Amino acid sequence: MSDYVIRVVQPEEHRAAHTVFRVTLHVRPTTDGDWSEREPSYELGRTWGAFRDQEIVGSAQSWSSALAVPGGEVVPMALVSRVGVRADHTRRGVLCGLMGAQLGALTEPLATLRATEGAIYGRFGYGVASRYRQVRIRRARARFRPEVPTGRQIRLVSFDQAQELMPPIYNRVASSARPGWVQRPAHWWTNLRLRMDSYSSPVMVAVHTGQDGDDGYALYTVQRGDFSDPDAKTVLELRDLVTLSTEAWAGLWRYLLSVDLVTEVVAKGRPMDEPLEQLFTDRRALNTERINDETWLRIVDVPSALAARRFGLLGVDTTESLVLEVRDAILPENAGSYRIGAEQTDRVTEAADLVLDVDALGELYLGDVTPTALAQAGRLLVVNPNALSLADRLFAVNSAPWCGTDF
Numbered sequence: 196m197s198d199y200v201i202r203v204v205q206p207e208e209h210r211a212a213h214t215v216f217r218v219t220l221h222v223r224p225t226t227d228g229d230w231s232e233r234e235p236s237y238e239l240g241r242t243w244g245a246f247r248d249q250e251i252v253g254s255a256q257s258w259s260s261a262l263a264v265p266g267g268e269v270v271p272m273a274l275v276s277r278v279g280v281r282a283d284h285t286r287r288g289v290l291c292g293l294m295g296a297q298l299g300a301l302t303e304p305l306a307t308l309r310a311t312e313g314a315i316y317g318r319f320g321y322g323v324a325s326r327y328r329q330v331r332i333r334r335a336r337a338r339f340r341p342e343v344p345t346g347r348q349i350r351l352v353s354f355d356q357a358q359e360l361m362p363p364i365y366n367r368v369a370s371s372a373r374p375g376w377v378q379r380p381a382h383w384w385t386n387l388r389l390r391m392d393s394y395s396s397p398v399m400v401a402v403h404t405g406q407d408g409d410d411g412y413a414l415y416t417v418q419r420g421d422f423s424d425p426d427a428k429t430v431l432e433l434r435d436l437v438t439l440s441t442e443a444w445a446g447l448w449r450y451l452l453s454v455d456l457v458t459e460v461v462a463k464g465r466p467m468d469e470p471l472e473q474l475f476t477d478r479r480a481l482n483t484e485r486i487n488d489e490t491w492l493r494i495v496d497v498p499s500a501l502a503a504r505r506f507g508l509l510g511v512d513t514t515e516s517l518v519l520e521v522r523d524a525i526l527p528e529n530a531g532s533y534r535i536g537a538e539q540t541d542r543v544t545e546a547a548d549l550v551l552d553v554d555a556l557g558e559l560y561l562g563d564v565t566p567t568a569l570a571q572a573g574r575l576l577v578v579n580p581n582a583l584s585l586a587d588r589l590f591a592v593n594s595a596p597w598c599g600t601d602f
């Protein structure tokens with residue numbers, strides 16, 4: 196590792212960093228035209244590079260963003276992305292160097308990433324904070340129950356027409372968002388357009404208009420089958436569904452399952468508790484194909500993160516609290532004990548009731564997993580058995596955490 200220099204990548208080196216990253220994902224380097232649009236997504240001073248003999252061989256970047264946490268606060272957060280080490284330099288500690296430098300320099304109390312592989316990021320203190328499910332719905336069997344809201348007006352627009360319309364709807368969700376919602380930087384929308392440009396089928400957006408104007412949209416593409424072959428499938432792929440009301444949500448699902456020639460609707464990253472089965476007279480119209488980790492959370496500043504999140508949202512007595520000891524080998528200033536209750540959290544020197552590593556705290560933070568589940572797996576040490584059920588109640592949330600943003 197001493198052969199490598201880890202430092203911030205300068206603006207004139209951003210394109211080389213981008214090329215290294217793309218090649219690690221087995222994607223061709225970007226073209227000149229493409230690069231002029233992608234360049235703004237390299238925020239100044241936020242890309243770390245590993246250099247060997249002046250040549251960049253690995254990088255990791257982040258974007259300034261924000262995360263909705265239990266209780267409704269939207270907290271500054273780094274979206275970590277484009278992590279890669281060139282194949283001829285792997286397993287020599289380069290990623291360790293990049294992650295250490297990046298974590299040490301972040302100013303946000305939280306960092307989030309989406310991982311290509313599940314075994315990479317736990318060692319750096321990241322834990323799975325939200326999961327998603329991939330569903331496939333057979334249109335012929337998907338008859339809506341009569342109680343399901345019909346929704347109001349739907350209009351279909353092209354992706355180009357929708358570009359002005361989608362970000363304000365997405366941003367309005369923030370105030371009512373489930374934990375896990377992330378602020379999408381302006382360049383995220385540019386990257387979405389570049390991604391959509393690469394599809395050969397039309398990219399369409401169905402917009403729902405409720406009583407107070409546009410309040411939801413569904414972005415989708417359609418993979419055509421051979422219409423003359425009765426066994427061939429034409430699949431509508433839902434890529435982004437954002438809604439501000441139940442009416443918009445139900446109305447858009449009704450629309451998606453009404454599109455002619457479509458045999459199946461596939462939605463890749465839906466929330467774990469989205470009540471899709473409840474929509475249909477035959478719940479087997481829907482098949483859950485996959486459940487996967489969605490986002491990984493690194494708590495960079497434990498005291499600030501604990502203070503930002505509300506505890507006991509489903510009800511605990513204000514006199515009830517417990518002491519949680521957090522261990523953090525990479526950012527030792529986080530290590531210590533914290534008294535957690537519904538009213539406030541404080542750093543304390545008292546004996547711990549429960550002990551866990553910072554990656555496990557990342558898994559608890561948005562409410563994706565319970566303390567009891569972590570204890571069962573040995574990832575949370577129970578010193579005081581009476582504290583475990585209280586911890587379950589303190590960390591409990593109203594709805595499953597979910598991000599829904601690919602980055």
Ligand SMILES: CC(=O)SCCNC(=O)CCNC(=O)[C@H](O)C(C)(C)COP(=O)(O)OP(=O)(O)OC[C@H]1O[C@@H](n2cnc3c(N)ncnc32)[C@H](O)[C@@H]1OP(=O)(O)O
Binds near residue numbers: 280288291312314318
């Ligand atoms: C947020 C994102 O952008 S996700 C995208 C991540 N990037 C990719 O998947 C692209 C392809 N892969 C790569 O570029 C590289 O293999 C990386 C970035 C995953 C790892 O980089 P490396 O420089 O090889 O990691 P490094 O040598 O620092 O390894 C640190 C430790 O993690 C382990 N490790 C690294 N990668 C992996 C992996 N893919 N699976 C399991 N363990 C891994 C190493 O064995 C090592 O363990 P040790 O300390 O016990 O010996």
